[in-house]
Amino acid sequence: xxxxxxxxxxxxxxxxxxxxxxxxxxxxxxxxxxxxxxxxxxxxxxxxxxxxxxxxxxxxxxxxxxxxxxxxxxxxxxxxxxxxxxxxxxxxxxxxxxxxxxxxxxxxxxxxxxxxxxxxxxxxxxxxxxxxxxxxxxxxxxxxxxxxxxxxxxxxxxxxxxxxxxxxxxxxxxxxxxxxxxxxxxxxxxxxxxxxxxxxxxxxxxxxxxxxxxxxxxxxxxxxxxxxxxxxxxxxxxxxxxxxxxxxxxxxxxxxxxxxxxxxxxxxxxxxxxxxxxxxxxxxxxxxxxxxxxxxxxxxxxx
Amino acid sequence: xxxxxxxxxxxxxxxxxxxxxxxxxxxxxxxxxxxxxxxxxxxxxxxxxxxxxxxxxxxxxxxxxxxxxxxxxxxxxxxxxxxxxxxxxxxxxxxxxxxxxxxxxxxxxxxxxxxxxxxxxxxxxxxxxxxxxxxxxxxxxxxxxxxxxxxxxxxxxxxxxxxxxxxxxxxxxxxxxxxxxxxxxxxxxxxxxxxxxxxxxxxxxxxxxxxxxxxxxxxxxxxxxxxxxxxxxxxxxxxxxxxxxxxxxxxxxxxxxx
Numbered sequence: 001x002x003x004x005x006x007x008x009x010x011x012x013x014x015x016x017x018x019x020x021x022x023x024x025x026x027x028x029x030x031x032x033x034x035x036x037x038x039x040x041x042x043x044x045x046x047x048x049x050x051x052x053x054x055x056x057x058x059x060x061x062x063x064x065x066x067x068x069x070x071x072x073x074x075x076x077x078x079x080x081x082x083x084x085x086x087x088x089x090x091x092x093x094x095x096x097x098x099x100x101x102x103x104x105x106x107x108x109x110x111x112x113x114x115x116x117x118x119x120x121x122x123x124x125x126x127x128x129x130x131x132x133x134x135x136x137x138x139x140x141x142x143x144x145x146x147x148x149x150x151x152x153x154x155x156x157x158x159x160x161x162x163x164x165x166x167x168x169x170x171x172x173x174x175x176x177x178x179x180x181x182x183x184x185x186x187x188x189x190x191x192x193x194x195x196x197x198x199x200x201x202x203x204x205x206x207x208x209x210x211x212x213x214x215x216x217x218x219x220x221x222x223x224x225x226x227x228x229x230x231x232x233x234x235x236x237x238x239x240x241x242x243x244x245x246x247x248x249x250x251x252x253x254x255x256x257x258x259x260x261x262x263x264x265x266x267x268x269x270x271x272x273x274x275x276x277x278x279x280x281x282x283x284x285x286x287x288x289x290x291x292x293x294x295x296x297x298x299x300x301x302x303x
Numbered sequence: 304x305x306x307x308x309x310x311x312x313x314x315x316x317x318x319x320x321x322x323x324x325x326x327x328x329x330x331x332x333x334x335x336x337x338x339x340x341x342x343x344x345x346x347x348x349x350x351x352x353x354x355x356x357x358x359x360x361x362x363x364x365x366x367x368x369x370x371x372x373x374x375x376x377x378x379x380x381x382x383x384x385x386x387x388x389x390x391x392x393x394x395x396x397x398x399x400x401x402x403x404x405x406x407x408x409x410x411x412x413x414x415x416x417x418x419x420x421x422x423x424x425x426x427x428x429x430x431x432x433x434x435x436x437x438x439x440x441x442x443x444x445x446x447x448x449x450x451x452x453x454x455x456x457x458x459x460x461x462x463x464x465x466x467x468x469x470x471x472x473x474x475x476x477x478x479x480x481x482x483x484x485x486x487x488x489x490x491x492x493x494x495x496x497x498x499x500x501x502x503x504x505x506x507x508x509x510x511x512x513x514x515x516x517x518x519x520x521x522x523x524x525x526x527x528x529x530x531x532x533x534x535x536x537x538x539x540x541x542x543x544x545x546x547x548x549x550x551x552x553x554x555x556x557x558x559x560x561x
Contacts, residue, residue: 029394029395029396029397030383030393030394030398031391031392031393031394032380032381032383032386032387032391032392032393032394033387033391034386034387034388034389034390034391048426049423049426051423051428051429052423052424055419055420055423055429059409059412059416059420062411062412062416063409063411063412066411066412066456067411133406134406134407134424135384136384136403137384137402137403137406137407138382138384138400138402138403138406138407138424138425139382139383139384139400140424140426297386298386300384300385300386301321301322301323301385301386301388
């Protein structure tokens with residue numbers, strides 16, 4: 001190896017500016033290798049960049065606030081539009097039953113959970129293609145992006161829950177008979193399953209779109225298809241026979257149904273099915289992360 | 304594996320980097336199916352070929368070479384934008400890449416807000432950014448009429464102003480290692496001179512600098528050691544005077560100087 005003959009001698013104070021030698025990696029701060037194990041998430045590094053996660057979340061909110069006239073009202077508009085639309089189309093026009101619950105409450109409850117899932121899915125589906133410019137210019141742990149994205153969606157979900165609570169109060173005070181059940185307390189679990197499933201599917205799609213750009217055009221269609229095969233705008237109780245057993249294979253069905261069982265006291269999907277949803281969500285996330293790590297490694301190698 | 308000296312700041316060992324040629328990349332499901340049928344292997348360009356290079360602490364090293372010789376790829380690999388195809392890079396200390404200034408700037412956020420955002424992208428914690436905030440703003444917006452701008456959204460900034468801000472943030476991360484691509488064409492002459500002074504300060508404080516340049520006077524002025532890259536390998540490595548001399552005479556023979 002050639003040795004330099006004109007190396008400058010470090011000035012005073014040089015050593016104090018250098019970090020202390022770490023106990024592992026032979027004192028090297030960073031070792032950049034060609035290969036890294038696909039399951040090595042390097043969460044320690046993500047933790048060091050935690051400020052960036054929160055700044056990304058904050059950026060999404062502030063930028064949305066500055067861009068749209070409606071600002072934070074945007075969070076309410078999404079579930080409200082879905083509710084009004086469903087009430088008019090499915091209840092008033094198509095006259096679908098809502099398990100004897102006020103249609104507005106029925107649709108709002110279902111949509112809220114569905115919106116959490118689909119927001120997590122859509123929000124992460126463009127992680128690579130949407131951030132190609134940034135990823136190609138500067139290094140930071142890429143997992144920061146889906147993490148920040150997901151936190152944004154969760155905050156948005158919590159805001160939307162307040163709207164649901166207000167509607168709930170209004171309807172119970174005006175005499176509607178709604179009987180919430182103890183399943184209501186599974187909300188954190190249900191939200192978590194919906195989130196994990198959405199994030200997992202989203203990052204699988206984001207990884208695939210780096211290779212197959214035309215997949216993006218299919219995405220909206222796929223999500224709509226998934227929604228109509230999930231009892232969001234109709235109760236599972238009106239589906240019978242073979243179709244019903246097919247629908248129970250949809251991992252989002254138990255999540256939505258159990259959520260309505262908690263809030264409204266109506267559902268026919270056996271809650272035990274949630275184990276299946278949880279297992280499905282975990283597998284999707286697992287596959288998603290492996291694909292993500294793979295793409296993260298190779299994605300910038302295209303000229 | 305080559306033995307790494309103790310005082311090394313960056314050590315590349317048998318470092319290779321290949322890129323996939325674009326027309327070979329499967330752009331869609333349809334193309335992937337077509338290509339799978341044809342069974343064409345992917346075509347790769349090897350930009351760096353089993354490079355061994357050690358940069359010592361406190362050194363300022365210039366990378367020179369013709370376009371496409373791998374200089375910028377090497378910097379990007381050290382900055383971790385790309386991952387090596389083979390080999391390893393060991394980096395000792397924090398790295399500030401002055402490669403693509405202001406990546407991640409958001410047009411709707413103010414100057415202050417973008418300082419926090421970009422500073423975090425470069426790995427600085429928010430608390431440290433706030434500590435350095437005044438210095439960053441003072442360095443980027445030195446004229447009094449500019450200082451008022453720090454509180455307005457970035458979309459009102461000129462390209463030059465954004466670059467100045469990006470440079471100022473990156474330089475204030477207090478890096479142990481500074482990687483500089485030819486971004487020093489930032490702002491007007493006065494600002495460029497200021498950047499140079501700042502980089503010289505960093506040099507004097509014993510930090511390590513690796514920079515890419517085609518500007519031989521700059522290389523002669525700033526670098527103690529120069530590495531001449533040619534087609535992804537080291538053609539020559541040594542004292543700046545010798546390497547620059549050899550590089551120029553070779554350029555005179557084969558091509559006009561770029």
